[in-house]
Amino acid sequence: MSTYGFYFDGTRCTACKTCVYACKDKNDLGLGFAYRKVFEYTGGSTNRDGGGAISTDCFAYSVSLSCNHCDDAVCIEVCPTAAMHRDPETELVCVDAKVCIGCGYCALSCPYRAPKVDREKGHSVKCDGCHHLVKNDEAPVCVLACPTRALGFGTIPDMQAKGEQANIAPLPTKEYTKPNMFIKPSKDALPAALPAGTNNAFIANPLEVL
């Protein structure tokens, strides 16, 4: 069980990605690495009927996503070295760089693509919830940087009071890992288990996030 979690307000996010770059800046991440990513999810179509009337079911919304420090963290489960662990003080999921062998099982298993092996550093890297800031009663930098206050961070009951456990597309359904990310969805948001016949929904910025 985690002590802390993130909150994401889909009605406020403009996909400006300030959170992404604040995180990259703080963690000194180069090309190819981002601990926080903003998924732009879109789809639908615009059609003209026989009478000439035009209708549309187009939609677009964004989800800012980092590690969700899940209650059932599959990365911890599969890690052969126990390098993937919970910080004893904050319970945030962290990598012990000295122990990690960079096998990448955590990266394969995470349905949010949070961990990634940095072969140059020789170990897996991911969002650690800025746990050293959290220990000083400060919020993670992504949360501090967001200009629209779309991100939040705090104890699970506080986050639960603001939103629903993450269960919107393109994320997996919450049952798999029990993510500690709580969302206030935008009006367009689709459920994680896409209803049949969902109109060609897709991630519009794959190069940026996948």
Place this chain on the structure above:
Amino acid sequence: MEHAYAELPLAAFSTLASIGAGVFVALALAIPGGLFSSSPEKLKKIDRLTAIPVLLVGVGFIAAMFHLATPLNALNALNGVGRSPLTNEVVVGLAFMVVALAYWVAALTGRLGLGVRKALVSVLAVLAVFFAGFIGLAYAIPTIPTWNTPFAPASMLGYCLLGGSLFGLLILQAADVLKDVASGSFKVLFVALGLLGAAAAVIGTLGLFMVAGGIEAAGHQVAAALPWLVGSIAGLVLSLALAVISVVRVPRLGVVALGCLVVLCSVFVGRLVFYALYITVGV
């Protein structure tokens, strides 16, 4: 197939290790036929040729090291005993490797009595089956529906038995003992082993295809892998045919060697397909 190319070292490991391990299953089957009661020169040849499976598994492990970002810490992989499916695989694999090396060195230096030989080869045969199974089970990750099925260990077991039977034949034929041991019961058992291996490998591959095919979002991934998948299955069947011909009809080293090459390639392609069909429940 992009994901397959990213996992080339693992594809090489799972191919070489499972086939190399499976050789001991084939050798164990030849024991009742008098494998180890051959003339001293032939016995020596068998022992020298046992370098083949030992090397296959050894090179497999080395290939796996290339997959790691910090190979020097590889032994940390033992920290997750009982929890991490990957650790379980490594533990069983290391156990197999240690016994196989001990057997081989002792046999080469002429320090193995007949009874111990038979016992060790039988133990290695059992360990081999577990090793191959555990390689498949290492992929039982709940967030990866295409891997988290019984088809993954099934195909690994199949590769182990089929590949092992061909390379086993290679040793028997090269040591010139195949015609001595290939009596009635050996023939039947051996053909059964090959059939079982090929069936498990083909069912495992088709099962993977079925599960992946059911995931709508993965359509292009599955389509890209399909020709490779068909090629792998064709190769598996061809290698089985070559094995059966060699046991039932006149054995020829060239035919057996061809079978070994075909099985090696088709298992490797099968493994590439497996990694290519990495599909998660998430983004």
